[in-house]
Amino acid sequence: MTAGARAPFGARLAAAMDDHGPLCVGIDPHAALLAAWGLADDAAGVREFGLRVVEALAGRVAALKPQAAFFERHGSRGVAALEDVLAAARAAGVLTIVDAKRGDIGSTMAGYADAFLADGSPLAGDAVTLSPYLGFGSLAPAAELAAAGGRGIFVLCLTSNPEGREVQHAVGPDGVSVAAGIAAQAATLNAGAEPLGSVGLVVGATVGDAVRATGTDLEAVGGPLLAPGVGAQGAGERELAAVFGAARRQVLASSSRGVLAAGPDAGGLRAAAAGAAAEARAALR
């Protein structure tokens, strides 16, 4: 599909969430999961793992989120496996968020943008996760390329791990927390976009009262909120509802191991994803 023909990512994601529920399933081929699925811990194993998840869940969940780290740990062949998984997802018509968490000075960010967001790149997904800790403005090349091609970005804001607080809760001389500042800059980029902008944030479902504590206005972001931490990290319906409050309709809950542990049987994966999607829908309606 050419860039001109592709609707904005935010609109495509909103439609997919309406159709399938607010759930993204991560493709995280951990060594332990590969063993449990009877696959080798090598590039062929992660490729087969990813292809099976795509085959089982395309058309049944709003998005899939391959975790680049588990492919990269197998070197160039692992990266080629990620390319194959992304190609299969593209062919199956399921949205992909490449969880790569890239961040660098602007001129290098342009390289990452070309890798993960350019038409024709074998590593391109529909969106990519980015780290704003070299300054939100350093992400501009990715935000611009994403917007031009109908793709999206998800910027780390309040991550699901407890260590994130030391950076994300820090308050600057203007009295604004790092997290709130990131959210405000995302809101500026999404201004006027309906029904959802294409600049999303990552806000873990495990963060407790961090949204309030940091003064982060998630509703004003106007973009999707990718919420990892569901399932294996302990968050469920109660946490999703409590963390996101009035911003709940923007939330795309994300679970990897919580669903993947039900594999390799496609029926098991589908049942686990359907259960997680139903829980997310109930929590976020």
Ligand SMILES: O=c1ccn([C@@H]2O[C@H](COP(=O)(O)O)[C@@H](O)[C@H]2O)c(=O)[nH]1
């Ligand atoms: O704040 C964050 C940002 C990203 N992640 C990623 O999501 C999945 C979570 O996997 P589970 O098996 O569901 O715990 C993983 O790829 C993380 O790198 C996150 O957990 N928290």
